[in-house]
């Protein structure tokens with residue numbers, strides 16, 4: 001399997017640190033808003049990469065964090081006159097609703113920065129003790145000059161960086177490129193006790209610490225969007241390698257941007273659509289399909305027309321699938337015919353999976369993997385009829401489901417339910433729960449999920465939405 005490694009700027013053959021195991025860390029969202037469709041790209045891409053490793057038999061430990069303390073969260077909390085935790089908890093929940101809808105598998109661990117402050121203090125202490133960090137007036141900075149390989153991920157040279165950076169007259173930093181590890185408390189802001197007084201950690205130290213805690217000093221894969229290469233990931237490397245004395249990450253993977261009018265979709269630029277907005281017009285399944293129809297290292301443009309094209313593509317697969325499911329019900333022949341047998345023996349069916357795998361093994365080229373599914377669909381349409389055998393149609397249907405399943409694509413068209421039918425089923429589930437018939441309650445929830453209806457239990461009752 002080949003992976004493009006940002007650290008070496010080339011595709012490399014993947015070899016896991018431990019046989020059969022993959023340790024992955026993906027930088028998670030800062031939770032102060034709904035995620036936009038650009039933020040959904042790394043979420044979907046790295047979930048798909050994880051799924052492919054699992055398909056290949058690897059045991060994957062997947063960690064993604066929540067940055068639940070940050071200036072933007074505090075700002076939003078102040079605007080609403082609530083505690084910062086009200087904001088972070090609200091948007092963690094909303095993030096999980098979107099992830100579930102996008103068919104993203106639950107991570108093995110989802111640490112929150114505010115619950116890991118102790119570990120951050122310990123790593124900062126170790127960095128000071130080893131001479132990589134210094135304290136000034138309650139702030140602690142990492143001294144980039146002390147870590148010689150600084151710049152190795154982003155191919156930046158320390159001298160060029162210094163020349164480009166300015167240092168303010170009143171700045172406490174020794175060098176312009178030094179970055180903050182610990183910030184002193186500001187009036188009215190949440191703070192934690194530390195050896196340097198009350199304060200809170202900087203953003204970069206969070207990931208170094210959470211990755212170490214759940215995955216150890218050296219991990220296989222660290223992922224995120226391309227904007228995180230510098231400074232975030234460069235700083236993570238400096239912190240982790242300086243503190244632990246070991247290589248931090250074997251393969252650095254970065255998705256390119258999702259653009260709108262050829263500009264990065266971004267919260268701060270205001271040129272964004274939330275996943276929740278887009279899901280109103282399309283569906284979560286359409287969004288996932290759209291995202292995977294491009295290779296993660298190609299920029300992707302977002303527009304209504306391009307989304308519509310993705311919808312048509314997904315429909316093509318879903319229609320073929322439901323035709324096959326229908327055929328299985330009505331064909332009379334059970335066993336493979338001679339021609340079908342020959343096609344299977346000649347590897348005509350397997351060829352699509354081979355192409356699919358070859359594409360995925362070439363740096364997770366989901367665009368080509370989806371082409372392989374389209375070719376399989378075309379083959380199925382061409383080679384099946386009411387004269388086919390049940391066995392042959394089943395092989396093709398299972399193959400479509402299997403390949404779509406690896407990518408987390410919804411091959412099965414969700415049957416639409418009327419709002420009243422959904423409400424009635426939800427009521428039935430509530431009654432079942434009241435009667436402590438949890439098996440029935442779960443069954444109803446699963447039935448609704450199969451039909452594309454996701455439930456969310458809130459204090460105000462059950463909310464539902466279509467996936």
Ligand SMILES: Nc1ncnc2c1ncn2[C@@H]1O[C@H](COP(=O)(O)OP(=O)(O)OP(=O)(O)O)[C@@H](O)[C@H]1O
Pocket residue numbers: 027028029030036038039040041042224225226227228255256257258259264265266267268269
């Ligand atoms: N347009 C985009 N395309 C692909 N990935 C993106 C895009 N925007 C952000 N990301 C990724 O989403 C994750 C969360 O990013 P972040 O919260 O900084 O979003 P943002 O919209 O860039 O916010 P801001 O504009 O306020 O910096 C990161 O992995 C980031 O690289």
Ligand SMILES: [Zn+2]
Pocket residue numbers: 026027028207232236
């Ligand atoms: Zn990070």
